[in-house]
Structure formats: C-alpha cells, structure tokens
Amino acid sequence: MLGKLVKRLFGSANDRYLRTLQPKIDAINSLEPDYEALDDEALKGKSQEFRGRIEQGESLDDLLVEAFAAVREAGKRALGQRHYDVQLIGGITLHEGNIAEMRTGEGKTLVATLAAYLNALSGDGVHVVTVNDYLAKRDAEWMGKVYGQLGLTTGVVTNEITHQERRDAYAADITYGTNNEFGFDYLRDNMASSREEQVQRAFNFSIVDEVDSILVDEARTPLIISGPTEDKTDLYQSVDAIVLKLEEAHYEKDEKSKSISLTEEGTERVEELLRDAGMLQGDNLYDYENTAIVHHVDQALKSRMMFENNVDYIVQNGQVVIIDDHTGRMMPGRRYSGGLHQALEAKEGVEIQPENQTLASITFQNYFRMYPKLSGMTGTAATEAEEFGDIYGLGVIEIPTNLPVKRLDENDEFYRTANEKHNAIINDIIEVQEKGQPILVGTASIEKSEMLSGLLKARKIKHQVLNARYHEQEAYIVAQAGRPGAITIATNMAGRGTDIQLGGNADMEIAERTKDVTDEAKIAKITQEVREEIAANKQKVLDAGGLCIMGTERHESRRIDNQLRGRGGRQGDPGFSKFYLSLEDDLMRIFGPERLDKMLVSLGIEEGEAIRHRWIDKAIENSQQKVEARNYDIRKNIVKYDNVMNDQRKAIYEQRAEIMESEQVSEEVTDMRHEVIEDVVIRHIPPKAYFEQWDIDGLAVDVETKLGLSVPVIDWAREEGADEEVLIERLLEASDIHVAAKKDALGEEMWQNIEKSILLQIVDQEWQEHLLNLDHSRQNVSLRGYAQKDPLNEYKSEAFQLFEGMLNHTRETLTSVLSNIQFEGMPQENMFQPQERETHEIHEEAESLFSGGSDAPEALDSSAFQNVPRNAPCPCGSGEKFKHCHGSIAQTGPVASRSATALDPLDPETWGRVPRNSPCPCGSGKKFKHCHGQVS
Known part of the structure; x- marks a missing residue:
C-alpha cells in the first residue's frame, strides 16, 4: 500500500x-x-x-x-x-x-x-x-x-x-x-x-x-566448434530401422521437456530387435558394453517421435537444416550434437555426416x-x-515513445478446437481486407503458416508467406506488408529489422521498378509516381485503421507475442491486434490446465463460438509463465555448469596467449621437464620406502621412454647411500645435457620455435580431450541424483580432478615428445607447422547438455589468483613466483589450487605437492628438499 x-x-x-x-x-x-x-x-x-x-x-x-x-x-x-x-x-x-x-x-x-x-x-x-x-x-x-x-x-x-x-x-x-x-x-x-x-x-x-x-x-x-570423428553411417541407419518397428506402447513422451524414453515393454522389444541384428552384447540393453547403442537408440527415438519436419527443421538441398524456434529462420551450418543430427539425417534418408567432437565451446552468457x-x-x-x-x-x-501509441489491443478470442479457430481467422481476414487494412498474421511454425496459406488459397485470397522457405525475400515481403489490403503470414517477427510502413516502402518499390532503367529522366518520373502512389496508399490505410495484427496462437513467451503486436501502431500510427486461441494449441495442450475443456463445456459455448473470460486469460498467462520459468531454469543451469568450465577455459586461453606472444618458452618447458622427472622418480621410489619396495625396473623403463635417456638407473639405485633425491639430481643433470645437445645440433632459435610449436599443439590436444571428458562427466553425474548426491557438486569435483590430470599429462607428453624427438631428414623450414582441420560451428541442444541444478557454492575460490603479475610471489604462499606456481600450466593453472583449503605455513597437510627445489612453505628460507622435504 x-x-x-x-x-x-x-x-x-x-x-x-x-x-x-x-x-x-x-x-x-x-x-x-x-x-x-x-x-x-x-x-x-x-x-x-x-x-x-x-x-x-x-x-x-x-x-x-x-x-x-x-x-x-x-x-x-x-x-x-x-x-x-x-x-x-x-x-x-x-x-x-x-x-x-x-x-x-x-x-x-x-x-x-x-x-x-x-x-x-x-x-x-x-x-x-x-x-x-x-x-x-x-x-x-x-x-x-x-x-x-x-x-x-x-x-x-x-x-x-x-x-x-x-x-x-x-x-x-x-x-x-x-x-x-x-x-x-x-x-x-x-x-x-x-x-x-x-x-x-x-x-x-x-x-x-x-x-x-x-x-x-x-x-x-x-x-561449439567441433571436428569430425569416425563415420558411423551404417549404425545410424540400422538403429533408425529398428526404431521404426516400435509402437506407441514401447515409449513414453514428455513434450514439456521434449524428451522420450523406452517403457519396460519397449526395452524388451529393442533388445529383441538388436539381438536379431547382431548389435547387442550380452542379454541386457543397459549393460556397460551397450552404452553407445543405448545412446543411439535414444537419439533415434527422439528424432522420429519428437522432432518434426517443417517445424524443428527442414530438408533442403539434401541436408537437414535446423529452424530457429525463436525467429523462424533457417540456421545453415548449425548442427545438433550427440548424434541427434545424424539420427535426423538417417530418418530423412539424406547423406549422414560424421559425428563431431567438441574442440572449443562457450555459452553466450x-x-x-x-x-x-x-x-x-x-x-x-x-x-x-x-x-x-x-x-x-x-x-x-x-524509454517513452516519441508519439503516443494509438494501437488498439483486443482481448484474445478462445475456441475449443483448432478448426473453429482457423475458420474464425479466415472470416476475419476477409472482413478486414474489405476495409482496406493491411493484415499481418503471426504463426508459430512453417507447418502452420503453410496450412493457413492453404486455407486462404482455397478461398482464392491473395497473400504472401514469410517463413524459412522464403528467407531470401524477407526484406521485400516485410517492407511491402503495409499496402492496402495486403495479407502477410509470418512465422515470427522478432529481429526482422525492417519496419512495416503503411502504404508500402517507397525506396524498395523505386529500386524494384528502376532496376533495368538507365535513363535519368525516366528514373526521376518513376520515383515521383511511386512516392505519390505510396502517399495515397498510406492515407487509405490510415483511414481504414492502420495495420491489423492477427496472432494465430500464443507463443511460449509473452515477449514474442509483444514483438508481433509491436509491428502495428509505430510512431503514432493507428493499429489493431488480436490473438486467436484454442485448446488444441501446443501451449495450452502441453502446459494448460487439464480441466480447462470441462470448464469451457460448463460455460455452455457452442461450436464456432468464441469466448472471452478472465479465467481463460489467467490460464493462458499461467501457461506462459510456466514455460518462461522452465526456460529460465535451463539457462541458469547452463550457466552453473559452464561456470565450472569457464575458469578452466580462461586459464588455458590465457596460457595460450602468453605462449604465442612469448619469443621463447624454454624456461617454462624446462620447469615442466624437471617436475616430470621428480614425479617419475617419486612414483617408483616413494619417500621413506624400503629398498625392497622400490620399483627400479619400472623407473628404468620410464626414464628410457619418457625422458629418452640411456643411463644406468638400476646401477645408480643400487649404489650405497642412493635415495630418490640422488636419483632426481642425476636424472635432472642427464636430461639437461640430453636436451642441450638437441638444442646445439639445431641451433637455439630453431629449438625455441620447436618448443613453442609443440607446446601449443599439445596444450590444444589435451584441452580437446579434456572437453570430451567433461562431456562424459556431465552426462554421468546426472544419474547421481538418484543416490541423493548433488550433480552439480559432483561435476565440480570431477572437473577439478580432470583438469589437474590434464595438466599433469600435458607436462608428461611435452617432456616425452621433446626428449625423444629425432630430426634426421626433416625439412626444418616447415617443421611442426599446425595442420588445417575441418571444423563445424554448431549449437548444442540445450536439454541434452545438463541435468539437475544446484545453488551450491563453487568448489574452489579462484578470486585470489585473478590478475596476479607473473613475476610476483604466488598468493598461495608457496614462495614461488606466480608463473612457476598457480600461474603456470606446468602446475595447475590459475583456478586449480593445491588444496581446497587455505595454505597454512605451520600445517604441512595444507601445502599439497611442493617442488623439491622450491622454497619451503614453512618460511625457513631453505629449499623444500633441505627442509620439510627431507627424507627421514
């Protein structure tokens, strides 16, 4: 109050x-x-x-x-x-x-x-x-x-x-x-x-x-930017043929979430069909070995039962082209991921393109x-x-309008069936056209726009259709939709960018009539005639009441309805708008109250009779709010999951930028190699372990394969007084000499170029593999909700572990490649140039991306590592420079801390993995290997 x-x-x-x-x-x-x-x-x-x-x-x-x-x-x-x-x-x-x-x-x-x-x-x-x-x-x-x-x-x-x-x-x-x-x-x-x-x-x-x-x-x-994987054409066609044999009792559809699943009876039928086709391993469809087949069956089911031609996509020039459900436009070049697009291609009998693996991705948020x-x-x-x-x-x-809005917005007209509604729309179109008003009819899909077009053709009523099939003529159709008596059917009016001018668009009409005319005097005459004609037509339309907007159904979002309405009554012009609805509209059928039909019967409406009632208005508003809330939840969920990856993505991209802009990366590469040597030795000779527990043979194999060294590791290990520290020092020295010899043989500049090129390529390969692992993790964690675990927190934990594993593997791979690389006979001027890759730009289907949701806090706080100068001390307290600690790809990147808790100089449990040659975190000033890193 x-x-x-x-x-x-x-x-x-x-x-x-x-x-x-x-x-x-x-x-x-x-x-x-x-x-x-x-x-x-x-x-x-x-x-x-x-x-x-x-x-x-x-x-x-x-x-x-x-x-x-x-x-x-x-x-x-x-x-x-x-x-x-x-x-x-x-x-x-x-x-x-x-x-x-x-x-x-x-x-x-x-x-x-x-x-x-x-x-x-x-x-x-x-x-x-x-x-x-x-x-x-x-x-x-x-x-x-x-x-x-x-x-x-x-x-x-x-x-x-x-x-x-x-x-x-x-x-x-x-x-x-x-x-x-x-x-x-x-x-x-x-x-x-x-x-x-x-x-x-x-x-x-x-x-x-x-x-x-x-x-x-x-x-x-x-x-998403993706690259093709192996060809599975036969698999998609075989699975599609199996799905075709299913009946309605074999699956359950959820149109709200656009998802579909097999019933128990359907699972048995699919197992039987797969077994006959020799595609099932074992007896159970849901055995681990059949995971890929289950995925393809799900996608084939979805493509057959949930996705409609001329609604969700069209087939053009032998390709399945996605239709944007918000703008009604075709989206050539975009593909559904996860095998869904291939399933649609199998369904439509067109050439099946290979599946794609994610190379890079980001949300618009x-x-x-x-x-x-x-x-x-x-x-x-x-x-x-x-x-x-x-x-x-x-x-x-x-922002207020320049002139007052004069458009009249009528209440919605509601009918029980779609046929009654369409008859009413056609009758009103004829009545309005006779008055000389231009009419814009808004529909929700290509299928419905062409159905309405067919009804008008049957009554011999001239009109224009604007949908994905007529995308090329869009600007001209919209620009001329304001002529007296013009009828334009459009799938969606969001972002058309061309105003409907009452009377018609003079500039476009002049361009059309003079495109083959070269005589200046004739062009001037045509221009004058067109402008006079347009002015006269505009007055006719104004006198008739301006542009008439007819919505054939309510959209999922009130914004889209408002965008359609907003095409009328611009800059103080008069206008009129009304929406026509029925119980058979998708919005009401899927999201509307179940008892609405009984309520309409109780009101006593007859066939063909329209009603207006506040209960109906409230039901429609509630349905739209349900959809808007659901879509907002999807977007929030995407942001939550993508935020987990976003810090990792920024860390990798910043590292790539630094590598590209650096003249040489020898210091970073050397640090990585030294870390790998320490890890290799400690893996086979754990601190404080007895000699009998040492894996000397395994160490010798790793030294030869990962470091490219032919040194007597086994003899060194058996010498009196030998321990892991002695072996690390000897291997560091041998590895430095080994790499220095390669550098001397090639020349310092060439070696630096090789280091930089190979480092970039390995970072990219590891990041792409990491993205694939994250995709699998994201799909797997959704099932953990059944075990009373928060999928988002599970994903955060796994993503962090995967990221650390990726960085460790990056160090090992780089060290192994540079230590074992041979140059005999290689054309050095073209050495290690990046290869061109075939890539695709796609939009991934939202519902298949993320499951579950949580408002749980982030697993790690990365704010302390933002905008830290690379040569400044690391905020973690390790005593190292930031570039050699959390700022280095050799360690864990800016977002991966050594411990989920704060580093305490008095508590070694919080220090995590400390490089042996780094200052000890306790603050003594000694190297870690001579302080708390000593083997007692």
Missing part, C-alpha cells in the same frame, strides 16, 4: 531515472545551433578534439553532451534523420551499461550510433551485435555514413568474408556482426597458433540489438560477460528484467 502511494507521488524508479537525464538532453539541444554552423571538415575534426581530451584525462561522461550533439548533426547530414529526444535518452541508457526497451519503430538502429560513437573515441573498438548477417551488413552500411561523417571507420563481420577482411573489420572503430560470428571468432582465435591468425582485439564495449533474443532465447544453446561494458536494446525486455540483472548485471530502462 505504501509502495503504491510513493509511486503515485514520486513516480516509478524508471520515471525518476528518466527525470535525471533531462538536464543532459537540454544541454545537447542547446548545442544544436553551434554544431549546425560547423562545416563538414570542422564537424569531422570534433572526433580528434574529443580523443585529444580523453588523452588529457577527461572521461567519456565528460564528453557525452558534445559527442551526442555531434552525432545528431552527423545523422541529419548523412541520413536526413534527426535523433528525437527520446532517442537521446536511449543513447545515454546504452552508454551507462543498461538495456533500452524501446517500442518497435522508435529507431533503435539510429539510437545505437550515439553510444557507439562515444565509446569508440577511446580507440578500443565497439561491437554492435545483431541477430543476422542481413541486418549486420545493412546497419553497417547505413549507420556507417554517420560514423564516416565524423571521421570514424566501420567494419562488418559476416560468414563469407576472408581472414584478412575479418581482421580489418575488427580493427575498425565500430564493428557490426552477429552474436554467432563474434562468439565463433573468439573460439577460433583461441585455437590459433600465432597472433597473426587471430582477428579480434581485446573486448571493450558491446551493444546487443534484440538483446532479449540473443542473451535470453539463444543463451539456452552454447556455441560467459562470452558477453567478458565485455567490460555491455548494453542492449529491444522492444521487449521488462518481462526478463530479473534474468538480465542476475546473469549480466544489466538494468532495464523503459
């Missing part, structure tokens, strides 16, 4: 924030005459002036008013468009690291130029992220005129450009591109073997367009959180404000 009173008296928090910006808006407006008086060169010179002031210590906030005034003037000169005051508010919101929620048609593309220009003045670059290549290219070319007027450069990153063009695009002041291109470039850069192969600069500031689509909807599926400053804009963000705040630290600011 008190909160409502405060809000009534002082306004909402959003209103109060907007009021604080008014003095800045007034200041920008007051500068307009001064900037109008500047000639083009003087206006362009403002950028150099601003950069000079930044170098002298002024902040970007100090320059905001003048910079925004300059951008407004550049917009007028380059585009003939002047930023409205509400657009200036949006620009300030973006600069301050928030999300600007602006209605459709309010000019978000132009708003981005304000914050992009201001933040680009630092010289560190700005990334403007869009949802598809078309918008990236369009916005870069369109808004690039504004930046060019101010002397700044613009780049665009798309899939088809060359490596050098990509580097140049990232070197520009402002770079446009899609979230996928930016993310995949980051992963590829961290697979590069030299700085010249990398394309991106250090991150600075990012503006994300359609931020809810990118940071919420697409965040359920991480980016962790990718975008790497930007020191992040902002975004969209028409629909308020419903996800909590998620934006929790995961990205972004506030949502609702």
Whole structure:
C-alpha cells in the first residue's frame, strides 16, 4: 500500500531515472545551433578534439553532451534523420551499461550510433551485435555514413568474408556482426597458433540489438566448434530401422521437456530387435558394453517421435537444416550434437555426416560477460528484467515513445478446437481486407503458416508467406506488408529489422521498378509516381485503421507475442491486434490446465463460438509463465555448469596467449621437464620406502621412454647411500645435457620455435580431450541424483580432478615428445607447422547438455589468483613466483589450487605437492628438499 502511494507521488524508479537525464538532453539541444554552423571538415575534426581530451584525462561522461550533439548533426547530414529526444535518452541508457526497451519503430538502429560513437573515441573498438548477417551488413552500411561523417571507420563481420577482411573489420572503430560470428571468432582465435591468425582485439564495449533474443532465447544453446570423428553411417541407419518397428506402447513422451524414453515393454522389444541384428552384447540393453547403442537408440527415438519436419527443421538441398524456434529462420551450418543430427539425417534418408567432437565451446552468457561494458536494446525486455540483472548485471530502462501509441489491443478470442479457430481467422481476414487494412498474421511454425496459406488459397485470397522457405525475400515481403489490403503470414517477427510502413516502402518499390532503367529522366518520373502512389496508399490505410495484427496462437513467451503486436501502431500510427486461441494449441495442450475443456463445456459455448473470460486469460498467462520459468531454469543451469568450465577455459586461453606472444618458452618447458622427472622418480621410489619396495625396473623403463635417456638407473639405485633425491639430481643433470645437445645440433632459435610449436599443439590436444571428458562427466553425474548426491557438486569435483590430470599429462607428453624427438631428414623450414582441420560451428541442444541444478557454492575460490603479475610471489604462499606456481600450466593453472583449503605455513597437510627445489612453505628460507622435504 505504501509502495503504491510513493509511486503515485514520486513516480516509478524508471520515471525518476528518466527525470535525471533531462538536464543532459537540454544541454545537447542547446548545442544544436553551434554544431549546425560547423562545416563538414570542422564537424569531422570534433572526433580528434574529443580523443585529444580523453588523452588529457577527461572521461567519456565528460564528453557525452558534445559527442551526442555531434552525432545528431552527423545523422541529419548523412541520413536526413534527426535523433528525437527520446532517442537521446536511449543513447545515454546504452552508454551507462543498461538495456533500452524501446517500442518497435522508435529507431533503435539510429539510437545505437550515439553510444557507439562515444565509446569508440577511446580507440578500443565497439561491437554492435545483431541477430543476422542481413541486418549486420545493412546497419553497417547505413549507420556507417554517420560514423564516416565524423571521421570514424566501420567494419562488418559476416560468414563469407576472408581472414584478412575479418581482421580489418575488427580493427575498425565500430564493428557490426552477429552474436554467432563474434562468439565463433573468439573460439577460433583461441585455437590459433600465432597472433597473426587471430582477428579480434581485446573486448571493450558491446551493444546487443534484440538483446532479449540473443542473451535470453539463444543463451539456452552454447556455441561449439567441433571436428569430425569416425563415420558411423551404417549404425545410424540400422538403429533408425529398428526404431521404426516400435509402437506407441514401447515409449513414453514428455513434450514439456521434449524428451522420450523406452517403457519396460519397449526395452524388451529393442533388445529383441538388436539381438536379431547382431548389435547387442550380452542379454541386457543397459549393460556397460551397450552404452553407445543405448545412446543411439535414444537419439533415434527422439528424432522420429519428437522432432518434426517443417517445424524443428527442414530438408533442403539434401541436408537437414535446423529452424530457429525463436525467429523462424533457417540456421545453415548449425548442427545438433550427440548424434541427434545424424539420427535426423538417417530418418530423412539424406547423406549422414560424421559425428563431431567438441574442440572449443562457450555459452553466450560467459562470452558477453567478458565485455567490460555491455548494453542492449529491444522492444521487449521488462518481462526478463530479473534474468538480465542476475546473469549480466544489466538494468532495464523503459524509454517513452516519441508519439503516443494509438494501437488498439483486443482481448484474445478462445475456441475449443483448432478448426473453429482457423475458420474464425479466415472470416476475419476477409472482413478486414474489405476495409482496406493491411493484415499481418503471426504463426508459430512453417507447418502452420503453410496450412493457413492453404486455407486462404482455397478461398482464392491473395497473400504472401514469410517463413524459412522464403528467407531470401524477407526484406521485400516485410517492407511491402503495409499496402492496402495486403495479407502477410509470418512465422515470427522478432529481429526482422525492417519496419512495416503503411502504404508500402517507397525506396524498395523505386529500386524494384528502376532496376533495368538507365535513363535519368525516366528514373526521376518513376520515383515521383511511386512516392505519390505510396502517399495515397498510406492515407487509405490510415483511414481504414492502420495495420491489423492477427496472432494465430500464443507463443511460449509473452515477449514474442509483444514483438508481433509491436509491428502495428509505430510512431503514432493507428493499429489493431488480436490473438486467436484454442485448446488444441501446443501451449495450452502441453502446459494448460487439464480441466480447462470441462470448464469451457460448463460455460455452455457452442461450436464456432468464441469466448472471452478472465479465467481463460489467467490460464493462458499461467501457461506462459510456466514455460518462461522452465526456460529460465535451463539457462541458469547452463550457466552453473559452464561456470565450472569457464575458469578452466580462461586459464588455458590465457596460457595460450602468453605462449604465442612469448619469443621463447624454454624456461617454462624446462620447469615442466624437471617436475616430470621428480614425479617419475617419486612414483617408483616413494619417500621413506624400503629398498625392497622400490620399483627400479619400472623407473628404468620410464626414464628410457619418457625422458629418452640411456643411463644406468638400476646401477645408480643400487649404489650405497642412493635415495630418490640422488636419483632426481642425476636424472635432472642427464636430461639437461640430453636436451642441450638437441638444442646445439639445431641451433637455439630453431629449438625455441620447436618448443613453442609443440607446446601449443599439445596444450590444444589435451584441452580437446579434456572437453570430451567433461562431456562424459556431465552426462554421468546426472544419474547421481538418484543416490541423493548433488550433480552439480559432483561435476565440480570431477572437473577439478580432470583438469589437474590434464595438466599433469600435458607436462608428461611435452617432456616425452621433446626428449625423444629425432630430426634426421626433416625439412626444418616447415617443421611442426599446425595442420588445417575441418571444423563445424554448431549449437548444442540445450536439454541434452545438463541435468539437475544446484545453488551450491563453487568448489574452489579462484578470486585470489585473478590478475596476479607473473613475476610476483604466488598468493598461495608457496614462495614461488606466480608463473612457476598457480600461474603456470606446468602446475595447475590459475583456478586449480593445491588444496581446497587455505595454505597454512605451520600445517604441512595444507601445502599439497611442493617442488623439491622450491622454497619451503614453512618460511625457513631453505629449499623444500633441505627442509620439510627431507627424507627421514
């Protein structure tokens, strides 16, 4: 009650924030005459002036008013468009690291130029992220005129450009591109073997367009770069043929989670079929030996029973192409992982591509959180404000419209069956078209858009269809959807980037009619005719009531419904919207209350009759909230699991960067080799062990195979007074001489290049193997919930152990390769050049990624190891330099501490594994081997 009173008296928090910006808006407006008086060169010179002031210590906030005034003037000169005051508010919101929620048609593309220009003045670059290549290219070319007027450069990153063009695009002041291109470039850069192969600069500031689509909807599926494994075409086809023989009683479907499982009867039937095909080992499907077969059966079941052609994917040019369920667009190049895509290919009878192994991956959450400053804009963000705040630290600011919204939003019409609903939609389309209103009909899938198109064709009603099949004509179809009486059926309107202009789009119509005309006078005449025609058509549409929006069903998210509605009533235009629903809609069928049908019968509705009732509205809202909550849980779960890997990923990527930028890595390589020698000796001759317990023969084998040394280890061990310390010292000396001889034979520079190249290759190989192990671990820990164990905590523990094991194996592998390597007959100029690999960029299916969830604390606290100078003492207290302790890949990396507890100089139990030549952690100043490391 008190909160409502405060809000009534002082306004909402959003209103109060907007009021604080008014003095800045007034200041920008007051500068307009001064900037109008500047000639083009003087206006362009403002950028150099601003950069000079930044170098002298002024902040970007100090320059905001003048910079925004300059951008407004550049917009007028380059585009003939002047930023409205509400657009200036949006620009300030973006600069301050928030999300600007602006209605459709309010000019978000132009708003981005304000914050992009201001933040680009630092010289560190700005990334403007869009949802598809078309918008990236369009916005870069369109808004690039504004930046060019101010002397700044613009780049665009798309899939088809060359490596050098990509580097140049990232070197520009402002770079446009899609979230996928930016993310995949980051992963590829961290697979590069030299700085010249990398394309991106250090991150600075990012503006994300359609931020809810990118940071919420697409965040359920991480980016993955993968490489092909062995071909299993016959296996996929055989398993698919077996699944085809199953009946409904053999499996259970859960449409809410899009999962499927065999019943007991189904398991017996599958075992029988596999046994007949000679594919089952033993009698039980769930024996360990049949783990892979079970996985393939599950994926084949899912592809057959849960994934639909023309809904989840389409078959085009002999390939299975995923359809984005949020935008309705095709996603060529993306593939489901875990064998699901191969199962779909087997189902559709197209060529089966080999399965993929993960080489690098990252979630959008962790990718975008790497930007020191992040902002975004969209028409629909308020419903996800909590998620934006929790995961990205972004506030949502609702920006007022430039003109009042005149669109009329009708209550939903509800029918019992889909047929009744479709008949009502067709009848209303005919009625509205007769008035001259353009109509935009929103559907949820290709299948439903084409079904509705068939109904219109049967009534001989002319219309256009916009879905993944007609992706190439998208801009033209959307641009002309505002003509009088035009009917457009679209699968989804999120991120289309082209406004529906009432009367039609004059520029596109002129371009279409003059594409084959060369005579200037004729072009001018056509241009005049088109503009007059469009103006007359616009007036007809305005008189008829503006654009009519018809939603054929509610989507899973209220945001998508709002995006569809938002296409009408832009910039003060009139408009109308209404949604048509039925009990047979997916949302109501899967998530709606079970008793709703009985409730409708009790209300006494007849066939074909529409109802409106607050109970129905409440049921729909509850269904959407269930889906939104479930999807949020999936995304939170992904972040929790990926956070475990993220520290490890950053550690490896930082190490790779240091290796690439170092002229030589001999010191690090030598430290690794010495650690391996100590580990090898202690493994076979444990401290305080009796001579009879020594494994001298095993030590001799390891010395020969891992160190490449032919030395009398067995004789050394049998000498009087010999112990593990004596053997370590002798082996260190022999190994140093052995490696020095290789260096002398090749020359120091060549040897250093070999060390660096091989170290990079081994780090990459071990990291890829580690990712595969993490994938297996992630799948396995989900089952431990049945044993009352938290899967997330189990995964954290295993991931840490796997990471330590990976680093130990990296040291051993590197030492073995360099100690045993031979160079006779090798062409030295091409020695150890990295080989090109075939890779794929994919989105992994979210539900198969992670199971379970937990809010348990992180297994390890890595904050103490962040941003530590490499030559500074390690924060763990070991007495070593950071680069030789937790900062070295030879040890455990920044995130892997020697003990899960703090190091106590008085408690040796907390010291973990201490190198024998390092200072003793007790603080005595002696080497560990001469202090607490002595063998008593």
